[in-house]
Amino acid sequence: xxxxxxxxxxxxxxxxxxxxxxxxxxxxxxxxxxxxxxxxxxxxxxxxxxxxxxxxxxxxxxxxxxxxxxxxxxxxxxxxxxxxxxxxxxxxxxxxxxxxxxxxxxxxxxxxxxxxxxxxxxxxxxxxxxxxxxxxxxxxxxxxxxxxxxxxxxxxxxxxxxxxxxxxxxxxxxxxxxxxxxxxxxxxxxxxxxxxxxxxxxxxxxxxxxxxxxxxxxxxxxxxxxxxxxxxxxxxxxxxxxxxxxxxxxxxxxxxxxx
Amino acid sequence: xxxxxxxxxxxxxxxxxxxxxxxxxxxxxxxxxxxxxxxxxxxxxxxxxxxxxxxxxxxxxxxxxxxxxxxxxxxxxxxxxxxxxxxxxxxxxxxxxxxxxxxxxxxxxxxxxxxxxxxxxxxxxxxxxxxxxxxxxxxxxxxxxxxxxxxxxxxxxxxxxxxxxxxxxxxxxxxxxxxxxxxxxxxxxxxxxxxxxxxxxxxxxxxxxxxxxxxxxxxxxxxxxxxxxxxxxxxxxxxxxxxxxxxxxxxxxxxxxxxxxxxxxxxxxxxxxxxxxxxxxxxxxxxxxxxxxxxxxxxxxxxxxxxxxxxxxxxxxxxxxxxxxxxxxxxxxxxxxxxxxxxxxxxxxxxxxxxxxxxxxxxxxxxxxxxxxx
Numbered sequence: 001x002x003x004x005x006x007x008x009x010x011x012x013x014x015x016x017x018x019x020x021x022x023x024x025x026x027x028x029x030x031x032x033x034x035x036x037x038x039x040x041x042x043x044x045x046x047x048x049x050x051x052x053x054x055x056x057x058x059x060x061x062x063x064x065x066x067x068x069x070x071x072x073x074x075x076x077x078x079x080x081x082x083x084x085x086x087x088x089x090x091x092x093x094x095x096x097x098x099x100x101x102x103x104x105x106x107x108x109x110x111x112x113x114x115x116x117x118x119x120x121x122x123x124x125x126x127x128x129x130x131x132x133x134x135x136x137x138x139x140x141x142x143x144x145x146x147x148x149x150x151x152x153x154x155x156x157x158x159x160x161x162x163x164x165x166x167x168x169x170x171x172x173x174x175x176x177x178x179x180x181x182x183x184x185x186x187x188x189x190x191x192x193x194x195x196x197x198x199x200x201x202x203x204x205x206x207x208x209x210x211x212x213x214x215x216x217x218x219x220x221x222x223x224x225x226x227x228x229x230x231x232x233x234x235x236x237x238x239x240x241x242x243x244x245x246x247x248x249x250x251x252x253x254x255x256x257x258x259x
Numbered sequence: 260x261x262x263x264x265x266x267x268x269x270x271x272x273x274x275x276x277x278x279x280x281x282x283x284x285x286x287x288x289x290x291x292x293x294x295x296x297x298x299x300x301x302x303x304x305x306x307x308x309x310x311x312x313x314x315x316x317x318x319x320x321x322x323x324x325x326x327x328x329x330x331x332x333x334x335x336x337x338x339x340x341x342x343x344x345x346x347x348x349x350x351x352x353x354x355x356x357x358x359x360x361x362x363x364x365x366x367x368x369x370x371x372x373x374x375x376x377x378x379x380x381x382x383x384x385x386x387x388x389x390x391x392x393x394x395x396x397x398x399x400x401x402x403x404x405x406x407x408x409x410x411x412x413x414x415x416x417x418x419x420x421x422x423x424x425x426x427x428x429x430x431x432x433x434x435x436x437x438x439x440x441x442x443x444x445x446x447x448x449x450x451x452x453x454x455x456x457x458x459x460x461x462x463x464x465x466x467x468x469x470x471x472x473x474x475x476x477x478x479x480x481x482x483x484x485x486x487x488x489x490x491x492x493x494x495x496x497x498x499x500x501x502x503x504x505x506x507x508x509x510x511x512x513x514x515x516x517x518x519x520x521x522x523x524x525x526x527x528x529x530x531x532x533x534x535x536x537x538x539x540x541x542x543x544x545x546x547x548x549x550x551x552x553x554x555x556x557x558x559x560x561x562x563x564x565x566x567x568x569x570x571x572x573x574x575x576x577x578x579x580x581x582x583x584x585x586x587x588x589x590x591x592x593x594x595x596x597x598x599x600x601x602x603x604x605x606x607x608x609x610x611x612x613x614x615x616x617x618x619x620x621x622x623x624x625x626x627x628x629x630x631x632x633x
């Protein structure tokens with residue numbers, strides 16, 4: 001053995017259970033999970049957090065985090081989180097939702113929760129399709145994108161246009177912090193973590209509703225290698241879904257500066 | 260304690276407060292809205308949670324979240340809203356969390372109208388949402404009974420970790436009666452060990468309705484059915500009137516049962532040996548008492564404000580041991596006592612026939628009653 005100081009550079013965050021996930025190789029759900037676990041650990045909130053899992057690929061998220069979790073009906077996570085947060089206002093409560101869950105089935109619940117300024121944090125995974133059911137068209141599917149339910153490519157004339165969810169939520173007065181980040185490379189992942197930290201701090205300080213959209217990959221349903229999926233995200237998703245801060249309330253701006 | 264004159268919807272709301280309601284989530288719909296309005300003032304006043312949700316879907320899923328904390332929560336609605344809430348009710352049943360749902364039933368189907376009805380019996384008693392589960396269903400016949408059953412609803416929900424439905428109708432919701440309200444009890448904020456965020460738990464809690472492996476789902480279903488057997492054994496409630504020497508028995512619950520009592524009393528004055536069985540728990544149903552009555556009664560008359568939804572249950576229990584008659588009004592129409600008196604007379608004067616088609620005979624009469632429109 002070398003007689004030197006040992007410095008741990010990488011280990012399982014305390015917010016994770018010791019298990020393997022069911023996510024496909026190259027899928028960015030694992031990255032998003034890890035960032036959440038790291039942020040809550042760094043904030044000392046692991047024992048004070050309740051997560052709300054969605055219906056979709058992250059339906060079993062509750063198995064991977066080491067704190068209390070509930071599993072919502074499809075799209076209803078913001079309503080369920082509202083019930084929890086209003087009952088236990090000192091807990092940190094977050095939802096983790098995909099695009100079919102949040103932007104299709106649950107659009108009513110997410111808009112209402114944001115408009116109420118509900119003191120919860122919403123993490124929104126945008127991978128342009130319904131992953132769990134096998135890659136059908138989602139509200140976020142790009143124009144022309146082929147999916148298992150838009151086999152000729154999304155025709156906006158008959159199948160409508162993609163929804164820019166973060167921009168939509170940012171138009172609501174009740175929302176305090178609404179941003180979009182991407183998980184396609186290390187630099188963007190670091191920025192995503194910072195945004196998640198701010199979002200959870202917003203909740204902890206009682207500053208209102210916080211929302212982080214994370215552009216994510218779905219190599220299996222996109223029919224791509226993990227590397228190509230990340231390149232596709234960068235080349236095709238970011239032009240449609242620009243990375244940025246869409247709503248940062250004055251109080252949150254102060255918080256972000258201080259942090 | 261002094262009696263207070265109070266409207267049914269408000270009496271239920273005030274009682275829920277007094278027995279320690281921690282959170283309420285609802286959505287306006289007639290004839291239930293006063294319950295929501297009342298709590299919109301009282302809950303914040305007491306520092307408790309109140310949210311007027313974006314929809315009944317939102318409301319019931321907020322209740323689902325709150326129920327996962329193990330602290331007392333409820334919602335209320337009326338028929339169309341209750342249809343929307345079936346999603347959350349099924350999920351709560353599948354997660355074994357306690358909650359109270361008040362249904363102030365109105366005429367239907369569809370938008371129907373806002374008049375009193377019992378048309379949601381089958382939906383509430385025999386299912387409603389997807390999958391297999393039971394609700395405990397309590398059916399008051401007066402504002403006082405609604406008050407008493409509200410307290411019981413929370414106790415039963417917690418005892419069995421189930422959803423309890425207080426099944427009222429527009430009459431009971433809107434009517435004012437003098438009642439004695441319960442004493443104000445302190446709120447219990449000590450959550451059970453199975454609840455999320457509980458101080459009393461020793462490990463991470465996951466609350467979900469998923470059992471992705473069918474064998475695990477079946478084990479869960481067996482457990483739920485076993486618990487329901489316990490409920491059937493312990494929680495049957497009903498009220499019998501003049502049943503000791505009754506040759507004929509009227510069966511009715513809620514407002515229909517209460518109106519039928521007037522007709523039964525009138526018949527007694529004429530010397531007719533008739534009694535009333537008024538189920539208070541529609542689930543679990545008072546099977547045993549009806550079974551005993553079926554061995555000795557000369558005839559049954561089922562009275563409802565629907566098309567004979569409980570009639571089917573009574574028919575199955577009586578099992579052709581006695582003739583069954585039916586009188587119902589639909590669409591938000593409420594029977595007058597003299598209509599039920601006529602039905603009693605017809606039962607007594609008809610040839611006993613255990614195979615008679617109670618619903619068919621009634622429907623033929625209804626076509627005459629409502630005229631050419633049908």
